[in-house]
Amino acid sequence: MTHGPAAAAAVPGKAAGGEPLVVARGVTRILPGVVPTVLVRNIDLTVGRKELVAITGPSGSGKSSLLYLLGLLDLPTEGEVRIHGRATAHMSEAERALTRLSTLGFVFQFHFLLPEFSVLENVMLPMRALTVLAEEEMRARAGALLASLGLAEHASKRPDQLSGGQRQRVAVARALANDPPLILADEPTGSLDSASSEQVFSILRDLVDKSGKTVIAVTHDLGLAARADRRISLVDGAIVSDDWIAEGRRAH
């Protein structure tokens, strides 16, 4: 594994201070089959708080697979993933679901909003699943999230009444519904035009800078990746570089 400028740091993820949010140790994922396919191999990775990490690499390099493993959507064949210091390997299906619901927020390339529900209802879905807030609190919080993303006037519309960029912003609002410390974004700008891409990436940037979230985003767009704090490159399922772009930020 190559560490660029950050190689000097003993544990890059701890640069932002405090306990690392995500730790992957020797994570390998092999798809069984007549010819087993290695999706990712021997990944060692530590991501701390308030980091915007871009995972780049050519198609089929295992970017999304790594993201799914970090997001507990998939289980490693070998190695382990720790979230918030908790080992996840032996978690039950219900525990993993609860961890996803409370600690992680997902944004996919496609918005994946439920078409039957209004924008507001879509944002409220994770809150309803967590059952912590009262109905009115959920509405207020979802409304505030939409307003902060410039979607206040679209709250009662259905997803098919919105533009692609707007839908993806709703998906970001949904990912933030339960105020998770970690947002995982799989090609969040992949299906958007450049203006919308810029807008969505700015939102992700602000989440780190202003809200103190950690964002791990898979992207093909090197221009956007350059605006991350840290860029991890994958080739054939292995990390080939892990570079701190904003050296000052790491030092901070």
Next chain:
Amino acid sequence: MNLVLHIALTHVRFRARQSLVAVAGVATGVGFSIMMAALMEGSQNDFTRQLIDAVPHITVSDDRREAPVQPAETAFDAAEIHGLTPEVRRKGIKNPLAIMASLEGWVPGAVAPSVKVQALIRYAGRDIGASVQGIDPHREPKVSAVAKQMRQGSVLSLYRATNAIILGERLAERIGARLGANLTVQTTEGARINAQVVGLFRSGVRAVDEGTAYVLVRTGQILARQTGLVNELRVRVSDPLAASGVARRIERETGYKSVAWQEAHEDLLSAFIVRNIIMYTVVGAILLVASFGTYNIISTITHEKTRDIAILKALGLREAAVRRIFVLEALAIGLIGALAGWLLGYLLTRALGSLEFKISGITDMTRLPLAYSFLHYTIAAAIALASSLFAGYFPAAKASRAYPVDIIRGAT
């Protein structure tokens, strides 16, 4: 509202057309099965009612179920009797008035005496054998439907003339007798009287209408040549289904053969069991076909929702919760379908009940006999709900096990 219920109901509401088709499928199954059950049970009840009405619920007669015990058998432990000709006993029920009084004390219903003799009815040169029954016009209407079956005259008309007789309508037709006709009744005992036709009845049972005539008990006793003879007691109980038990007790207490209507028509009642099997098979088949429709629609909805299932799971919904969503959708469709089916079934049954048929030979218009039973509605709804649950559970279980990563990859 609970998230699972919220999503399930939104799915059902949002996909109104598909949901309506599914609901209509269930409703049709439930509705038609209710109608079929109403028709089958109605016709059975009608048949039973006619059967029960045509005969007294219990007939106590001086017949015996077993050969009489001989004195030698009571005197010795072992006795073998060959070639015995039992002594001629006086016919009839001994002390009928006392027995009737005793029965009236506990039997829930009414008791009436009768005298039954076989006779030859002769009119205008035609002879027809018939069972002539001496009845008490005041008591008889309480034990049989003869009063209601009178087409001309009434039971009380028996008092109008000396030796008055009421004939079955078909019997009258066969000998060509009308009301007021004077005919001759002759028995094997050698009695012969002239009787005047004072009434005609029609029970609807051909054998009865062709071969039965009613006279007063006193006239019957003259024909039997035995004063004070009563050879049959007719009992009508308030609950016809309890007739067997009452009959057994009467037989135990009086020692006379006591036959309930169920025993008299054992063969018909066993035919009812076959009918019931047919009915439930037909009704079950209708519901089964409807449940296939439900299964098809629910599994299509589930299949179409695969991507949403993946997202819900990725967001953090548990497998069980996802499964519950689709099971609830199926149950909602089943429940709404069953309720709509109840309404449809009721309306169909009412519509069938309003149809009038004219059957040759019967002057009155006839309607289809129908039974409105809460049991039919309960069974139909229970089967519809169970099949909806079945239809929802398996696609839902399959969907909930789906691996979100595979679906998300496939969708992007």
